[in-house]
Amino acid sequence: xxxxxxxxxxxxxxxxxxxxxxxxxxxxxxxxxxxxxxxxxxxxxxxxxxxxxxxxxxxxxxxxxxxxxxxxxxxxxxxxxxxxxxxxxxxxxxxxxxxxxxxxxxxxxxxxxxxxxxxxxxxxxxxxxxxxxxxxxxxxxxxxxxxxxxxxxxxxxxxxxxxxxxxxxxxxxxxxxxxxxxxxxxxxxxxxxxxxxxxxxxxxxxxxxxxxxxxxxxxxxxxxxxxxxxxxxxx
Amino acid sequence: xxxxxxxxxxxxxxxxxxxxxxxxxxxxxxxxxxxxxxxxxxxxxxxxxxxxxxxxxxxxxxxxxxxxxxxxxxxxxxxxxxxxxxxxxxxxxxxxxxxxxxxxxxxxxxxxxxxxxxxxxxxxxxxxxxxxxxxxxxxxxxxxxxxxxxxxxxxxxxxxxxxxxxxxxxxxxxxxxxxxxxxxxxxxxxxxxxxxxxxxxxxxxxxxxxxxxxxxxxxxxxxxxxxxxxxxxxx
Numbered sequence: 093x094x095x096x097x098x099x100x101x102x103x104x105x106x107x108x109x110x111x112x113x114x115x116x117x118x119x120x121x122x123x124x125x126x127x128x129x130x131x132x133x134x135x136x137x138x139x140x141x142x143x144x145x146x147x148x149x150x151x152x153x154x155x156x157x158x159x160x161x162x163x164x165x166x167x168x169x170x171x172x173x174x175x176x177x178x179x180x181x182x183x184x185x186x187x188x189x190x191x192x193x194x195x196x197x198x199x200x201x202x203x204x205x206x207x208x209x210x211x212x213x214x215x216x217x218x219x220x221x222x223x224x225x226x227x228x229x230x231x232x233x234x235x236x237x238x239x240x241x242x243x244x245x246x247x248x249x250x251x252x253x254x255x256x257x258x259x260x261x262x263x264x265x266x267x268x269x270x271x272x273x274x275x276x277x278x279x280x281x282x283x284x285x286x287x288x289x290x291x292x293x294x295x296x297x298x299x300x301x302x303x304x305x306x307x308x309x310x311x312x313x314x315x316x317x318x319x320x321x322x323x324x325x326x327x
Numbered sequence: 328x329x330x331x332x333x334x335x336x337x338x339x340x341x342x343x344x345x346x347x348x349x350x351x352x353x354x355x356x357x358x359x360x361x362x363x364x365x366x367x368x369x370x371x372x373x374x375x376x377x378x379x380x381x382x383x384x385x386x387x388x389x390x391x392x393x394x395x396x397x398x399x400x401x402x403x404x405x406x407x408x409x410x411x412x413x414x415x416x417x418x419x420x421x422x423x424x425x426x427x428x429x430x431x432x433x434x435x436x437x438x439x440x441x442x443x444x445x446x447x448x449x450x451x452x453x454x455x456x457x458x459x460x461x462x463x464x465x466x467x468x469x470x471x472x473x474x475x476x477x478x479x480x481x482x483x484x485x486x487x488x489x490x491x492x493x494x495x496x497x498x499x500x501x502x503x504x505x506x507x508x509x510x511x512x513x514x515x516x517x518x519x520x521x522x523x524x525x526x527x528x529x530x531x532x533x534x535x536x537x538x539x540x541x542x543x544x545x546x547x548x549x550x551x552x553x554x555x556x557x558x559x560x561x562x
Contacts, residue, residue, distance in 0.1 A: 102483050110338065111345055111480075113342070115379055115478060133558060136555060136559050139542065146355050152533075152541075156541055158544055158545075159544075160544075184452045196455075196456075221490040234466045238381075238473035239473065242477065245338075259460060267547045298385040298453075300385075306391055307392075310399055319367050323371045
């Protein structure tokens with residue numbers, strides 16, 4: 093039996109750093125999309141990356157709807173406008189002006205939109221890891237989204253996840269069957285730039301939390317891991 | 328305004344390939360953990376990668392519970408044993424022997440276990456992207472899991488997501504407050520190897536689906552995207 097870890101030589105420092113760079117420079121894109129088309133070979137690589145996400149019981153519950161039609165995009169943009177008008181009423185009074193000033197989607201500008209769905213019935217009769225936690229298929233689909241997002245970053249493409257949407261209206265518009273849930277509506281395309289910080293941070297919506305304060309040992313709020321926290325604070 | 332995409336020169340071919348390699352060679356580890364410890368600087372980098380996941384409304388709803396205590400791990404392993412005994416009763420008769428033969432967690436062997444939670448109340452009073460889809464905070468937390476998983480792969484560490492668990496029992500054991508949901512229970516450590524294929528594929532639980540059959544155009548089952556599908560089939 094192999095007892096030495098495979099770490100050394102598998103990913104060298106440059107390869108490891110590239111993965112971290114994709115993670116740290118990934119942004120949720122709203123306003124920086126360019127009209128240049130996304131070549132099919134690039135889109136094929138991104139979808140393949142999504143398809144290689146982990147899935148509970150190797151269920152692969154996802155489907156990918158590729159949306160390029162301007163009329164279709166305009167319909168979905170209208171759903172987002174309506175949902176924004178509903179959501180803003182629930183935002184604290186003193187933050188409504190800021191909310192209204194934010195650009196929250198790039199549906200029409202992005203050359204490609206993707207709806208990634210979850211087929212809740214794909215593993216019927218063979219639960220593995222889902223009997224107690226049936227939401228695991230939805231979570232697997234989210235892993236596919238994040239794979240695609242990081243692969244897009246490495247290809248120089250931006251992606252934005254639009255969640256201000258009435259799911260039932262979206263389901264009807266895309267003709268999804270009852271057992272299929274739209275997990276993510278995504279805008280994809282080349283971008284003029286990737287900002288240094290998340291837009292909601294730079295525009296003052298919320299601050300980056302201190303990571304060391306989100307770590308505990310052995311249980312919720314359990315003390316300990318002081319060396320780990322000190323390392324994080326000093327990074 | 329910048330109108331040229333940033334793609335060229337941002338990630339060169341080697342950097343891009345490193346990201347894809349992490350995505351394609353990531354495995355859900357159950358039986359390959361080695362006892363060597365995970366150094367704090369490595370764990371700090373992995374948690375920082377998770378903390379830089381996208382989150383709805385920049386809510387950062389996650390917390391990280393680091394579990395190293397053998398007694399605590401044994402308690403959670405016992406929860407998994409009980410849950411397996413419950414789940415297997417719902418598996419089709421002709422697959423129960425295969426189910427029973429699978430190693431489905433490495434809780435005791437992995438030097439570090441992590442519970443990644445979602446604080447459902449962290450953005451109260453300021454919904455952004457969650458009024459219509461309140462589950463978006465759970466999905467953000469899953470993005471943090473996937474960031475950590477890919478960073479671990481690039482560090483040569485394996486990770487396994489254990490979902491055969493009664494969530495209420497886990498909540499009680501880890502003393503989570505009512506408004507906090509355990510999204511992922513993870514086993515982390517160096518490994519003897521990363522298998523070429525997912526274990527549930529090589530052991531015959533399920534087959535890899537054909538990606539081109541999961542793609543449609545403009546709507547569910549909408550025809551089109553023939554060039555894209557042909558590229559994927561020929562890859």
